[in-house]
Amino acid sequence: MKQLFYLTTSLFLIIILAGGCSKSNDAQVDTEYPVIDLSAASAFPQQCGIVKRGESFTFRARLSDNFELGSVSVDVHHNFDHHTHSTEVSACQMEAIKTAVKPFLLIRTFPIAAGLKQYEIAEQITVPADVDPGDYHFLIRLTDKEGWQTVKGISIKIQ
Amino acid sequence: MVNKVFQPVGGIIWLFKNAAAACVFFVFGIGLFIPQQLLGQQTNLKGRVIHADGQPLFGAIIKVEGATQHWVTDSAGSFSLKVTGIHHRLTISHVGYKTASKHIDAGAGFIEIKLQPLNTQLAEVVVKDSHADDRRASESMNVEIVDKDFIRRNLGGSLMATLSRLPGIKTIGIGSGQSKPLIRGLGFNRVVVADKGIKHEGQQWGADHGLELDQFAAQEVEILKGAASFMYGADAIAGVVDVKPTLPPKANSVGGSIDLIGKTNNNLYGTSVNLYGRNKNWFFDSRISYQNYGDYAVPADTVFVYDYAVKLHNKRLRNTAGHETGLHLDAGFIGSKFRSVFYVSNVFSKSGFFANAHGLEPRRVDTLLHDRSSRDIQFPYQQVNHFKLINRSQYQAGRHLLQADLGYQHNFRQEYSQYVNHGYMPANYPDTMRIPQTLERQFDKHVYSINLRDKILLGSHELNLGVSAEHQNNNISGWSFLVPAFKQAAAGAYLYDKIRLNDTWLLHGAIRYDYSRINISGYSDWFLSEGTRLSRANSMSRTFNSLVWSAGANYTPGGVLSIKANIGKSFRVPIAKELAANGVNYHYFSYERGNPSLNAEQSYQADVSLNLNAGKWLVVLSPFYNYFPNYIYLNPTSAHDYFYGAGNQVFEYQQSRVMRYGGELQIRYQLTPAISAEALAEYLLSRQLSGAKEGYTLPFSPPPSVLFNLTYQTQGEGRSAKPYFSVDYRITAAQNNIVPPERKTPGSQLWNIQAGTQLKWFNRPLNLSLQVQNVFNTRYLNHTSFYRLIELPEAGRNIILSLKVPFGDSRL
Numbered sequence: 001m002k003q004l005f006y007l008t009t010s011l012f013l014i015i016i017l018a019g020g021c022s023k024s025n026d027a028q029v030d031t032e033y034p035v036i037d038l039s040a041a042s043a044f045p046q047q048c049g050i051v052k053r054g055e056s057f058t059f060r061a062r063l064s065d066n067f068e069l070g071s072v073s074v075d076v077h078h079n080f081d082h083h084t085h086s087t088e089v090s091a092c093q094m095e096a097i098k099t100a101v102k103p104f105l106l107i108r109t110f111p112i113a114a115g116l117k118q119y120e121i122a123e124q125i126t127v128p129a130d131v132d133p134g135d136y137h138f139l140i141r142l143t144d145k146e147g148w149q150t151v152k153g154i155s156i157k158i159q
Numbered sequence: 160m161v162n163k164v165f166q167p168v169g170g171i172i173w174l175f176k177n178a179a180a181a182c183v184f185f186v187f188g189i190g191l192f193i194p195q196q197l198l199g200q201q202t203n204l205k206g207r208v209i210h211a212d213g214q215p216l217f218g219a220i221i222k223v224e225g226a227t228q229h230w231v232t233d234s235a236g237s238f239s240l241k242v243t244g245i246h247h248r249l250t251i252s253h254v255g256y257k258t259a260s261k262h263i264d265a266g267a268g269f270i271e272i273k274l275q276p277l278n279t280q281l282a283e284v285v286v287k288d289s290h291a292d293d294r295r296a297s298e299s300m301n302v303e304i305v306d307k308d309f310i311r312r313n314l315g316g317s318l319m320a321t322l323s324r325l326p327g328i329k330t331i332g333i334g335s336g337q338s339k340p341l342i343r344g345l346g347f348n349r350v351v352v353a354d355k356g357i358k359h360e361g362q363q364w365g366a367d368h369g370l371e372l373d374q375f376a377a378q379e380v381e382i383l384k385g386a387a388s389f390m391y392g393a394d395a396i397a398g399v400v401d402v403k404p405t406l407p408p409k410a411n412s413v414g415g416s417i418d419l420i421g422k423t424n425n426n427l428y429g430t431s432v433n434l435y436g437r438n439k440n441w442f443f444d445s446r447i448s449y450q451n452y453g454d455y456a457v458p459a460d461t462v463f464v465y466d467y468a469v470k471l472h473n474k475r476l477r478n479t480a481g482h483e484t485g486l487h488l489d490a491g492f493i494g495s496k497f498r499s500v501f502y503v504s505n506v507f508s509k510s511g512f513f514a515n516a517h518g519l520e521p522r523r524v525d526t527l528l529h530d531r532s533s534r535d536i537q538f539p540y541q542q543v544n545h546f547k548l549i550n551r552s553q554y555q556a557g558r559h560l561l562q563a564d565l566g567y568q569h570n571f572r573q574e575y576s577q578y579v580n581h582g583y584m585p586a587n588y589p590d591t592m593r594i595p596q597t598l599e600r601q602f603d604k605h606v607y608s609i610n611l612r613d614k615i616l617l618g619s620h621e622l623n624l625g626v627s628a629e630h631q632n633n634n635i636s637g638w639s640f641l642v643p644a645f646k647q648a649a650a651g652a653y654l655y656d657k658i659r660l661n662d663t664w665l666l667h668g669a670i671r672y673d674y675s676r677i678n679i680s681g682y683s684d685w686f687l688s689e690g691t692r693l694s695r696a697n698s699m700s701r702t703f704n705s706l707v708w709s710a711g712a713n714y715t716p717g718g719v720l721s722i723k724a725n726i727g728k729s730f731r732v733p734i735a736k737e738l739a740a741n742g743v744n745y746h747y748f749s750y751e752r753g754n755p756s757l758n759a760e761q762s763y764q765a766d767v768s769l770n771l772n773a774g775k776w777l778v779v780l781s782p783f784y785n786y787f788p789n790y791i792y793l794n795p796t797s798a799h800d801y802f803y804g805a806g807n808q809v810f811e812y813q814q815s816r817v818m819r820y821g822g823e824l825q826i827r828y829q830l831t832p833a834i835s836a837e838a839l840a841e842y843l844l845s846r847q848l849s850g851a852k853e854g855y856t857l858p859f860s861p862p863p864s865v866l867f868n869l870t871y872q873t874q875g876e877g878r879s880a881k882p883y884f885s886v887d888y889r890i891t892a893a894q895n896n897i898v899p900p901e902r903k904t905p906g907s908q909l910w911n912i913q914a915g916t917q918l919k920w921f922n923r924p925l926n927l928s929l930q931v932q933n934v935f936n937t938r939y940l941n942h943t944s945f946y947r948l949i950e951l952p953e954a955g956r957n958i959i960l961s962l963k964v965p966f967g968d969s970r971l
Contacts (some may be wrong), residue, residue: 029854031897070797075806078586081579082523100586107582107806109799139747141808147795147851147899149808151519151748153467 003104034065034144036152045138048092050157054129063142069112070143072121078103079135079155092155095134104131104158133158196341202243204263206270207236208251216274218495219253225619225659228558231495233793247664250293254493255409258290276409279637293317297657299651299667299711300385301727301768301781302825303328310374311928312885312913312958314420318374322400324887325956326823326839327384329861333945334479335425335455335954336510337369341943342384343783343821344843344860345397348734353401355502355549357566360606360631368572371506371545372402373485375418375431375448379403385783386727386764389629389669389709392627392651395760396729404502405444407493410435420450424932424957425480426533427452440492451888453533454511455479458938458955462515469515472530480534481510499552509542516949520745538597539576546570560614567642570604578638581745582805583688592685594638601636623655633735635682640742641751643682643696645735655709667725673705675732677867693803696739696753703759705730719773725766733757737791737812743805747900747948750804751793754812762787764803775829782822790817794851794897815850818855819843833873840865844896859943862904864892894942904947907939923965930959 001061044060051057062067080098104127111117138154199696208219215236222229223242230240245264249272252258256274263270291304303325315321319330319338331346332338342350352359352370359370380402387395408414415434421427429450436443454475462469462476471477484507491500514524517539546569553562576599588596612625626810628650635644653671660666681698709727740753764785770776790816798809821843829835841864845857870885893906915928936956940947 031895031903071799073799073801073806073808075582077580080586103586105583107801109801109806111798138807141799141806143795143797143799143808145797147797147808149748149795149900 012139030067030148032066032144033148033150034063034069034142036140036142036150037064038152038154039061041130045154045156047154048156049154050159051127052159053127053131054131056124056126059121059123059125061121063121065117065144067117068114068145069116069119070132070145070147071109072143073109073141074106074123074125075108075137075139075141076104076106076125076156077137078105078132078140079137080132082135087152092096092135092157094155095157098134101132102130104128104136110126127158131158174456176377202245203241204247204249204270205237206272208232208238208253208274209236210256211273211275216253216256218252219256219274221252222252222661224248224250227614232264242737244526254498255406258293260293273325282763294381296713296715296721297665298383299665299713299766300383300387301327301725301766301783303382303384304379305382306379307377310377310380311926311961311963312883312915312930314374314928314930314961315932316954317369318377318380318402319370319400319686321374322380322382325382326825326841326866328382329943331367331859331943331945332941334476334481334510334513335427335452336450336481336483336508336951339368339370340400341859341861342382342398342400343785344652344819344845344857346859347395348394348731351387351391351395351399352680353399355402355545355566356551356564356606356610356631357547357549357568358391358394359402360568361543361545361570361572361604364698367539368543369508371508371543371570373431373446373448373483373487373504373506375433376405376446376485376487376504377402380407383780385725385766386707386709386729388654388707388729389655389671389727390625392671392673393649393675393705393730393732393759396731396760396764404489404500405446407442407489407491407500408435408444409968410437410439412437412968414965416963416965418448418961418963420959420961422452422957422959424954425452425455428812431485437493440494442489442491442493444487444489446485446487448487449482451482451534453480456955457952458936459952462949462951464516464521464949464951467521469521472526473533474955475533476513477524477526477529478511478514478537478540479509480536481540481752483508483510487537496555497553499550502547502549504547504552505544507542507544509536509540511536511540513951514539516946516951517746521949539574539599541572541574543570543572545571558616561667562610562612562614563569564608564610566606566608568604568606568608570602570606572600572602572604573598574600579745581639581809582743584638584686588638589899592638594636594685596638598637599639600641602635603636605632619659621657621659623657625652625655626651626652635969638685639745640682640695641740641744642736643739644680646678646680647735649673649732663716664712665715667709667711667713669709669727671707673707673730674702674859675934676700676702677732677735677738679735688802688805695741697755699755701733701738701755705732705759705761716742718769721770721772723768723770725764727764729762729764731760731762731791733759733791733812737793740812741803743807747810749795749900750800750806750807751810752803752812754814757791757812757814758789760787760789760791760814762790775828777825779825780822781824783820785819787817787819789814790847790857792817792850792852792857793845796851813850815852816848817845818848819845819857833871835870835872837868837870838865839868843952847898852898856896858898858901860894860896861943862892862906863897864891866890883914885913887911887913891939900948901942902948902950904940904942907937907941909937909939910934920964925965926963928959928961930957932957932959 082101136156138156140152143149208216215232219232232238247263249261251272310534313321313324316335317338319340322328323330327343329341330338383399387399389397413436414899418431420429431448433446456474487504489502549566551564575597578596580586608629615622631647633645651673655669658666678700682696684693707728711725713723715721738753740751743750766783769780793810794813796809800809822839827837845860847855866889868887871882887910891907894904912931918925933956938952941953
């Protein structure tokens with residue numbers, strides 16, 4: 001019985017000690033997602049926003065992270081079939097479902113300089129004059145240095 | 160800081176590496192010098208083995224602990240054996256009967272041993288089934304064994320979900336009928352699922368599939384936790400889920416049973432019909448199972464997929480309905496020395512994916528179409544067919560027991576979904592494509608396996624020698640690309656020695672060598688990305704060699720305490736996806752990049768199991784420590800790739816040092832002969848010690864949890880033998896220890912109730928089981944669920960009623 005007592009006690013001690021070490025490290029890892037903020041008046045595009053064919057617009061958003069930002073990627077693709085990527089609560093007035101002929105497609109990644117916690121992105125995007133007008137998705141993906149990713153999907157219209 | 164704390168780890172690894180070879184040598188070495196018997200006097204033991212009803216049992220096998228040979232009873236059930244020494248422990252086994260174990264002293268006179276048939280409830284009351292206990296006592300790894308009864312009482316959505324009641328076992332689930340096992344937080348290709356002795360193949364594709372196994376067809380499931388590669392080969396890093404086939408029926412019998420099952424949560428109805436027969440030596444055993452279920456219900460009107468509110472119709476997750484069919488035929492010959500059994504099975508399932516999110520991608524749905532019926536299956540859905548043909552044969556020749564398992568399996572999986580032009584894919588699906596527009600992915604896998612074993616009883620040694628080989632051919636189709644096609648061949652050989660030093664000590668030592676080769680086919684996109692047809696996978700070929708070992712000991716001094724310990728090395732060959740993936744997984748919005756230079760993953764694990772069995776108390780404590788020098792990890796980086804990755808986040812396969820530790824604690828107290836209380840606790844901590852995610856945990860790490868149970872189980876015989884009533888209360892802690900792309904999961908508390916009884920119906924036992932899962936319809940999240948990332952709550956209250964009606968001759 002004595003032997004048993006020693007064994008169990010030492011095993012529990014090992015577990016407790018091991019658990020103890022782990023706690024001292026827990027605080028060090030970052031578990032926060034980066035933030036895409038489109039609340040500023042200058043932020044563009046907004047949910048249900050409109051951009052014009054043959055013109056340029058500036059994608060503006062405030063990007064932030066508690067530790068360090070990684071990179072940002074923008075994807076504009078048609079939503080003529082009414083699929084959804086929207087992460088926004090408010091729905092927009094959609095046009096009728098239609099078949100794409102020459103939809104606008106833009107996939108772009110924008111690296112962010114190292115060491116930044118905040119970044120005001122301002123990137124000019126040109127919409128060609130000959131693309132299909134209609135409902136589009138504007139998808140923003142933002143990572144931080146640790147690999148946490150926040151996705152924001154906005155419905156826009158190209159006129 | 161991190162390095163400082165983990166300095167002891169280095170020491171342990173040094174010990175692992177250097178002690179390993181010495182340990183194996185030591186174990187083998189000791190055995191050779193042990194005299195076979197220390198006491199010289201020979202005595203004659205005579206007796207008879209009979210069936211519970213008094214009929215003599217022919218062909219029962221009698222083993223005497225420590226003796227080199229074993230004896231077989233004649234047609235009168237009689238045996239006569241010569242042994243030396245005074246005290247003897249006899250193990251008497253017979254196909255279809257519970258193995259009995261008896262202590263006999265020399266001069267005990269004529270011994271009569273009654274064997275209890277398996278599968279009768281009555282028998283369990285009279286004789287304690289010692290076979291599972293014996294297995295636990297003679298295995299140095301941590302082993303859990305559950306039988307048909309356990310499965311019936313705790314029936315979950317799938318066999319793996321049923322097993323998740325056990326401490327240290329969790330599942331990665333999707334929907335109500337699909338799940339994969341997680342043993343101590345490791346899953347996928349780090350757990351081997353063996354079905355009828357052959358490794359079940361089909362886990363490699365992704366998280367959102369289940370295992371094609373029919374719960375009704377499982378006789379017994381054995382779960383090994385720990386480094387089991389030495390027996391099961393590559394992949395058995397975290398452990399093994401070994402699903403045992405039904406035992407053959409008793410001689411000269413014809414019979415069967417009908418199972419009926421219903422579940423309220425997803426309106427499941429199902430049945431399984433079994434029919435068997437046997438003359439003296441030939442038998443057949445067949446089964447047809449069918450289950451059909453609707454969309455499952457969650458305690459929520461609205462769920463949030465990436466913050467996007469999804470209104471649910473009748474609180475049901477749209478399009479999670481499904482159905483599955485299982486066909487099984489076992490047939491073979493059973494003799495006293497030779498037996499050969501063929502197992503043919505085909506399991507088919509079709510099930511929908513939650514329509515508002517395919518994978519993790521939010522989707523707009525046509526609610527009119529989807530909410531018309533909760534039973535129909537619309538896009539997106541998957542269907543899987545798994546066919547198996549297995550032959551298991553064995554021949555007893557003196558000290559040798561020769562066994563051969565041959566298997567062929569075909570796993571055919573298809574995922575159907577409306578065409579969505581992700582990334583640079585053309586807006587409209589081209590007419591020229593040969594692949595149907597709705598076929599998103601298709602995996603077609605053919606596997607041929609062979610295992611040969613020889614078990615030799617040599618004095619105090621039980622030697623197992625084995626070779627195994629496997630060939631796989633994997634093809635893909637569909638408009639989306641995730642994993643390239645590949646061919647794989649592997650072969651291995653092992654030697655395992657189990658040495659019974661004396662009644663107190665049992666030593667184990669094993670060594671195994673494996674060779675494998677993988678040939679990956681190239682893959683190019685069918686569409687242009689900015690004018691270029693991208694090559695997604697380059698054809699390549701890699702070979703891997705691996706030497707693994709295991710050493711263990713069981714210490715059973717008699718009395719209340721027994722201890723076992725095991726230390727071993729396991730390995731895993733990188734899969735095609737890890738080596739050569741180069742595509743976007745829209746289930747995760749991830750661009751997954753394989754790493755062709757990955758090495759075979761290695762794992763060292765030490766296990767201890769402390770068993771205290773004192774009167775009314777049973778305490779089992781099983782801690783473990785596990786170290787990977789090169790864990791293969793899919794690392795979410797901070798980069799996006801606009802070209803190959805179509806703007807998605809880059810996930811790269813890399814290897815990092817990982818350590819894990821934890822354990823399970825089981826405490827049971829018998830309050831009265833009928834009432835018992837039990838607590839099952841589990842704890843796991845994983846940490847990456849190097850690489851980009853140093854300091855982080857591993858994905859899908861289950862949070863600590865404890866399950867309290869109170870069971871009332873009558874012991875008496877009578878009209879309704881063995882009614883039981885049991886309450887489970889599980890407390891799961893929050894999981895705040897996460898790694899990208901996971902989310903913190905709050906803790907939860909759940910109540911489950913199990914009850915059942917056996918009625919007599921025309922003198923036949925008739926089993927009725929009732930279960931209430933999630934009694935209070937609690938809304939909670941499961942950290943290891945695939946749908947966790949899109950915040951889908953787990954299933955709400957579920958009442959499960961099942962009935963088993965046997966007919967014909969009783970099953971053994």
